[in-house]
Amino acid sequence: MKLVLLGTGGYFPTTERHTACLMLPEVGVLLDAGSGMCRLAEHLATDRLDVFLTHAHLDHVAGLTCLVNLVPPAVLSKTNVHGDAAKLAAVREHLFAEPIFPVSPPFRFEPLDGPCRLPGGGTLTHFPLPHPGGSLGFRLDWPGHSLAYVTDTTAAANAEYVDHIRGVDLLVHEAYFADDRRDLPSLTGHSALIEVAKVAAAAQVGRLVLVHIDPQTCDQSEFDMDAARGIFVNTEIGEDRMELSF
Numbered sequence: 689m690k691l692v693l694l695g696t697g698g699y700f701p702t703t704e705r706h707t708a709c710l711m712l713p714e715v716g717v718l719l720d721a722g723s724g725m726c727r728l729a730e731h732l733a734t735d736r737l738d739v740f741l742t743h744a745h746l747d748h749v750a751g752l753t754c755l756v757n758l759v760p761p762a763v764l765s766k767t768n769v770h771g772d773a774a775k776l777a778a779v780r781e782h783l784f785a786e787p788i789f790p791v792s793p794p795f796r797f798e799p800l801d802g803p804c805r806l807p808g809g810g811t812l813t814h815f816p817l818p819h820p821g822g823s824l825g826f827r828l829d830w831p832g833h834s835l836a837y838v839t840d841t842t843a844a845a846n847a848e849y850v851d852h853i854r855g856v857d858l859l860v861h862e863a864y865f866a867d868d869r870r871d872l873p874s875l876t877g878h879s880a881l882i883e884v885a886k887v888a889a890a891a892q893v894g895r896l897v898l899v900h901i902d903p904q905t906c907d908q909s910e911f912d913m914d915a916a917r918g919i920f921v922n923t924e925i926g927e928d929r930m931e932l933s934f
């Protein structure tokens with residue numbers, strides 16, 4: 689199974705990183721709809737799409753407006769946007785309010801309530817993550833392949849979500865901060881690099897790829913990757929357009 693990182697930044701786009709958007713082209717699944725969504729058409733390979741939103745902060749939903757012009761109408765008519773019911777309602781009411789975006793959403797909003805079937809015999813499950821306003825983590829399982837996506841939360845090896853991601857082949861996890869100076873991770877609902885490596889080790893995942901990087905330090909010069917790999921050896925920083933197999 690192939691995962692394409694369309695956007696690996698947090699908060700706002702830069703020349704190096706668009707904001708949160710991951711794509712599994714073979715099954716038409718997108719995880720988050722940040723500004724990286726603008727690259728969707730390069731990878732579109734299915735006649736329908738399923739977009740799963742972790743939450744409704746702008747760096748995760750603004751790209752929904754790109755779908756209107758980047759995806760053929762026949763595909764849009766079979767496209768569903770999934771997420772927490774209240775967050776979907778906020779997106780529909782505010783992001784697609786006529787003064788902000790003048791085209792009505794040409795896809796369906798589907799509140800998540802329980803596991804979701806995916807093409808190819810897969811299943812997506814979701815679980816809550818602490819973050820201002822709340823976020824959702826996702827785990828996607830197919831026979832022989834598994835992926836977890838955890839963003840916009842504060843990593844801790846004893847966090848409740850660790851059980852939900854245990855043993856996945858690939859963990860894509862946010863690492864907004866290089867370290868936990870001034871308690872910024874817990875104050876903002878984001879993660880520090882070393883704590884993320886500890887989560888990967890505790891959950892015994894196969895591989896860790898870091899995303900949702902702080903746009904103000906996105907040259908990663910502050911990331912101590914040697915220290916992170918000392919805790920979990922199979923750690924790397926995600927880059928926009930990176931393609932990962934799992």
Ligand SMILES: [Zn+2]
Nearest residue numbers: 698699747840
């Ligand atoms: Zn975010």
Ligand SMILES: [Zn+2]
Nearest residue numbers: 743745819840
């Ligand atoms: Zn957020």
